[in-house]
Amino acid sequence: MEHLGRFPGEHGNSQGRIINVDEMAPGDWNFDAIIPDGRIRAVLKRRGITRLQPIQEAAIRHGLFFRKSMLVFSPSGSGKTLIGELAAITSVFQRYGKVAYLVPLKALATEKYKQFVKYWSPLGIKVELSIGDYDMPVRDLLNADIIVITYEKMDSMLRSHLDHIQGSFGVMIIDEIHIMGEESRGPRLESLIIRTSRMLGDVQVIGLSATVANPVQLNDWLTELGHDSTLLISTKRPVPLQYTIVKSNKDLVTISTIIKEILQEGGQCLVFTRSRKRAEHLAKQLSRFSSHLSNRVLHNKRVQLAFKIKRNQKLSDLPPLIFRGVAFHHAGLSTGERDVVEYGFRHRIIHAICCTTTLSAGINLPARAVVLQDFKRYTTFVDNVDDESKFHQVIPGSRVYFKPLPRNTFHQIMGRAGRAGHDTMGSCYIIARSSAEEKWIREYYFKDARRFKAKRKDGRCTGKKGDPSTGYSHEEPFVAIMKGETGGCLESKPGEGEQGDASTGIPVATTIGTLTINGENGILDEKGGLTSMMPRYDPMESMLRERDVLMEQLLLSTNEQDGVSKDDINKFFKQTFFNFLLEDKHTPIDALLGIKKVTSRDFIKYVSAGIDAYLARHPSARVEIAKVSTGMISGTIYPLQHTSFDCIISKGSGIQCTCGNHKHVNGLDGTCQHVQLLVKHILDTRPSLEPTLDVLLQASLGQDCYLDYLLARDLVTRKAGGRYTCSKFGRLVTSLYIYPRTAVMIREHLLEVAAGGDKPESEQVLQLLGIIRAIFKDGGRDRDGALFLGAWCWIEEEPMDVVLDPSAAAMTLPAGLDPGKKPLYPGDFANFRKELLRWIHILGRMASFLHVDFLGDACMILETRVKYGIRHDIMPLVLHIKGVGRIRGRMLYRAGYRSVDDVRQANPAVMHERTGIPQQICEQVIAAASHWQQEDAG
Ligand SMILES: Nc1ncnc2c1ncn2[C@@H]1O[C@H](COP(=O)(O)OP(=O)(O)OP(=O)(O)O)[C@@H](O)[C@H]1O
Ligand SMILES: [Mg+2]
Structure with a gap:
């Protein structure tokens, strides 16, 4: 045991083992000795992994292969996934039991799943992915050796199928376990950990996490739950990060200049902004200069990529940007658009992405640099400040306050830069708009930081000379030299480090300080240049209090x-x-x-x-x-x-x-x-x-x-x-994964609608939508008012473009549906549609529980309408005949072809005449209808 005791800054008597990996003496184990299984070694070598990172080696030395539970806290990009992967494969090979690999996001789950399939399926290991929205085929899952699953799916499996899964798991890996401290998803994860600890029997638990301020507390808690957990901590990053706080009041120019530099050096860049609008605006600006950094091959690849989006998403703004090697990425994009953008960046076809926090956690992208445009989440007046501990005054004495990005999120974002295997150094740029902001960023997000008078090696001050046209200079790297033992003064003198914008007289941008995290905490660089600065993290809290x-x-x-x-x-x-x-x-x-x-x-x-x-x-x-x-x-x-x-x-x-x-x-x-x-x-x-x-x-x-x-x-x-x-109702509620209060509200609404008696179909459908809308309102979701327009499109067979394109003719909306003012994106509709289907399913289950059969039927009708964007009457045509969608289905129906049989018996020439559909397609449709009938008969 290398280090026993308390992690700096923590209180209380620790009950678990704590290993400070940074203080561990290097082991004398070679690769073959530390990974005894030749099959595993061979796969790793094929991936180019011939040495383990210290944190990985430490995990193995402390019992990873022997079912020891552990919590691993190390910086982003330090190779935590491989620890989980090795534990999973060992569990399968050693027949310890099945593996649950828990991840917070669907995108991350898909990434991990693909990785497992690619590398480990050839060895006969069966991997399954479980990220669906409701009911899961548990039997399929239980045939797998490894299940990559979101927290929520694991929770619902535990609630509904405990009998099937009890005793079958050997290891549970919880990736990004620090999410337990987040408001929205933390409480359910916390409860999941407690219940799995109690219900799944003897399971090895591996928690993987980015750094937080109180890892010992979390480890002690896990130990109290009976896991005898070992805590492994490291602050070292295999790829060092260099932080630069750039003072600028011309963000766009400054960011463009930084990116230009990175791209010219062959690097790639992620720019994090605080809103979708900003991300899009910035990407458009950046695209102006990025296109010349292209060649013929690259250009062709970009055209292909842009075309992929254009084919499915006519109104997307992305294609012209992708031609120029730039893109934006946020939750409003459709899954297809997101996939294309991520693929393009991974394969170095797109070189810069402007994004919101959608790309901030866990995903492995080859970015050499990260730029954070705004460390403020939002600004507001003092009157709106509910918890002063979470807000800060913009300037002392001001009535304007801002909410900063939480520290842990900030460092997650920074950690996207410099990923092992892609770059040897990562650069992080944080934009500050004034000296006060710069100081604030330095003090809030970092610790042990000392700024020293900027000097050249020859003794002269070297604050960079700002270039008034760009607001940023390309000169040699900023060098900070310690002056004497105590460090000396901090500020570079005005005028020496800054040069003003000639038109406004305001200094436009200065590199304030470049600080390196290289694990050599607080020690000066050999060249006597750079000083180290450590990230400051927030403690993880429990959110189980709402x-x-x-x-x-x-x-x-x-x-x-x-x-x-x-x-x-x-x-x-x-x-x-x-x-x-x-x-x-x-x-x-x-x-x-x-x-x-x-x-x-x-x-x-x-x-x-x-x-x-x-x-x-x-x-x-x-x-x-x-x-x-x-x-x-x-x-x-x-x-x-x-x-x-x-x-x-x-x-x-x-x-x-x-x-x-x-x-x-x-x-x-x-x-x-x-x-x-x-x-x-x-x-x-x-x-x-x-x-x-x-x-x-x-x-x-x-x-x-x-x-x-x-x-x-x-x-x-x-x-x-x-x-x-x-109660029976209570059990239904837990299996539906909804809050008790929401369930009670739905029950009241359904009974009220039922009391009104059976109504025409269109009225019932609207009543059900009304209940779902009330649920959303209760959850305080303001975007959804406008999204209900989408629901109306699906129900009325309107093309979705009408809602997305404000210039298109307005639809006739039923009373109470208001288009709203916020811009909507295809991704919003896709997410909303999934949500809507989930709630329709819940309403249906509740209606059948309450024995209100006609409402159960109405739910099925609504589900079909939303799922396929069609009315009930053309359902048989669309569902059973290949090549018949919303539009053709309606054309056929209007022309009198109302069932599959009608279509099967049709004459192609007559069908063409009556519907206007080209005769060749009519022939195909008739053949498809006959085919379905044969299948049905068979
Ligand atoms: N021993 C190794 N040798 C070479 N490359 C490695 C090694 N271990 C991991 N890597 C590579 O390092 C990169 C980052 O690893 P990984 O995604 O596991 O980081 P992480 O610690 O989970 O980071 P985050 O906190 O951001 O999720 C990956 O590309 C991975 O393939
Ligand atoms: Mg990870």
């Missing part, structure tokens, strides 16, 4: 054969990382988790850290209680002399604050700090009001006891002996 998530987990925990007692439920929640992190604070976990009713004292305990931080920022804050009655309490908070916020906690209308954030109130977690301060103030100064406050808080937070909620709505039933069990 109302819907908690209620879902509570319901899941009652899904045991003999039911559970309150104690059992408590035990489950005591196992969470959420509780693991809370324990020091003596927070009443059962109140927090809604197992018992929350009191105002529980509430204050839970939010105390936030209140302390708020008071530290506003030491002169004052609170005044305004009105007190049994139905409401109100008061005013004065954080500053001339700023005030009025808060009301009322039985009837819930919580309101003039800061506006009462809109987000969601269980304990969503209250603004003004309301929290008011509650604390009342408890401190008017303790006699505590009982009134308790009642008001419980009513206004909607913080009923969650168990009571589930019982009252028949999701959970009470059994003898104080036990609780999931």
Whole structure:
């Protein structure tokens, strides 16, 4: 054991083994000794892998092949996938059991799946991919040796098919395990880890992660769950990264110049922007200069690539850019467009991609450089700031605040540069718009950074001379030299390091500092030039605290054969990382988790850290209680002399604050700090009001006891002996993978529609769409109003181009469907269609559970319409006759061919005459109809 103890910056007594790989003495094992299986060695050698990275070697030396669980934290691009791959193959060869390789994204799952198939299928290993949206064919999956699966699919497999999978897995690899700390997907991953630990038996767990600030805590938690996990940490990156913070108030010019340089050197570049619009705009600008860096062969490849998109997506803006070797990439693109762009970049046909965070995690692309155009997620006014710890003032004293990219996301983005096997050095450029921003970036995202007076080796200052036309210079690399032991002053003098834009008099761009991460932490370069700077990471938190998530987990925990007692439920929640992190604070976990009713004292305990931080920022804050009655309490908070916020906690209308954030109130977690301060103030100064406050808080937070909620709505039933069990409805809800509150809402809507009786088909379809829309609205998804237009197109057989192209004639829309103002993209529609189909499926299952058969039928009709973009009447033609789609189907139907039989018996010449379809195609269609009938008969 090389290193036992605490990772710098962490607290608490660690219970697991910790290996600091950077401090490990190099092993004397050669490649053949460390990978004893010749079959595995041969595959690796064929891939050009003849040496292992230190982190990989460390994993093997600490029991990777002997079923030891481990958590691997190392920088992006350090080769974590291979660790998972080796554990997986060994598990199959050694017959330890099946392998679940869990990944967060479908795109990543596909990448890993292809890799497994390419390299390991020839050895007879069976690999399956599971990324579909609902019901999965478990039998197929269980025939596989390795299943590459998204977190959500694994979760639903565990919920619905536990009997089949129990005991069959030997290893579970969780890639990007740090996602457990993310708000949207973290809680379900956390619960999945707890439940797999309990249900799957003796499984080796391998967690792979980018760096976070508290890896020891996560490892200790896994150890507490019974995994005897070893933590492997490394900060070294096989390909060093060089960071440059560029100060510029002309982003476009500066970024163009940086990219030009990279492309001229034969490198490729990813530019990260904060919005789709920016990504597209920037790509268009960059395409102006990039085309001359082409030759005939490259040009032909680009034409082919652009044509691939053009064929399927007439309205795409991408083809003209691809001709010039540039592209954009964001969630609005269709899957086809995304695939083409990624393929083009991987095969060096496209040299620069401007993207949003869609390309920020895990995907392996050959980028030598990464440019981050904006480290701010968005800016807003102080009035909209709900949690001051997450916002920063644009300039001290300003009312404008910004939310930065989280540190871990920032470094994930940086980590896209310089991937092993592609480049030997990665460059990262971060654009700052002022010296203040530059300083902020340096201090927020990095640690141990010291800037030194910029000097040439001959002693003169060398801040780069800015070129006023481009805003950026191509001179020799910036050199920072340490001056004396203490480092000396930091700033390059104005005028020496910067040259102004002649027209505005404002300095346009300066390279502020170039800092290298090479694992030689804080040590000067041999040439006496560069100083090291380490990334600063955020600790991973548990997100298991939001109302819907908690209620879902509570319901899941009652899904045991003999039911559970309150104690059992408590035990489950005591196992969470959420509780693991809370324990020091003596927070009443059962109140927090809604197992018992929350009191105002529980509430204050839970939010105390936030209140302390708020008071530290506003030491002169004052609170005044305004009105007190049994139905409401109100008061005013004065954080500053001339700023005030009025808060009301009322039985009837819930919580309101003039800061506006009462809109987000969601269980304990969503209250603004003004309301929290008011509650604390009342408890401190008017303790006699505590009982009134308790009642008001419980009513206004909607913080009923969650168990009571589930019982009252028949999701959970009470059994003898104080036990609780999931009802039939509850089990349906867990298998559908929806939140209990959403299920209750759907049930109410369906029963209401059912009470109205059977209606014409078109009305029913609209009613179902209305329910889905209400679900989306409840989830606060504002883009979806416009997307429902898409649904209308599918239902009414309108071509989709009408919605995508604003210049096309407007459709006649039913009342309540509003086109909206936000631009829509094909990818939005594709994602929405999948979502819509998922919800139609859920509605159908619920309708059949409630025995409302006619609504079940309406769901099937709606599903067909959305899936195929056709009305019900032409369904047989489109579904059964090859070559007949929406348009031909309608032409045939109008001409009187209403069934497959009608088509089969048709005369091609007559069909041509009646429909206008070319006779040759009529012949093909008739043949296809006959073919289907034969198949059917056979
Ligand atoms: N031992 C090795 N020798 C040569 N190349 C390697 C070795 N191990 C991994 N690589 C290559 O390094 C690149 C990055 O590896 P990988 O994608 O596994 O990184 P990662 O640590 O998972 O990064 P991220 O955190 O970004 O997901 C891949 O192209 C991979 O093929
Ligand atoms: Mg990875």
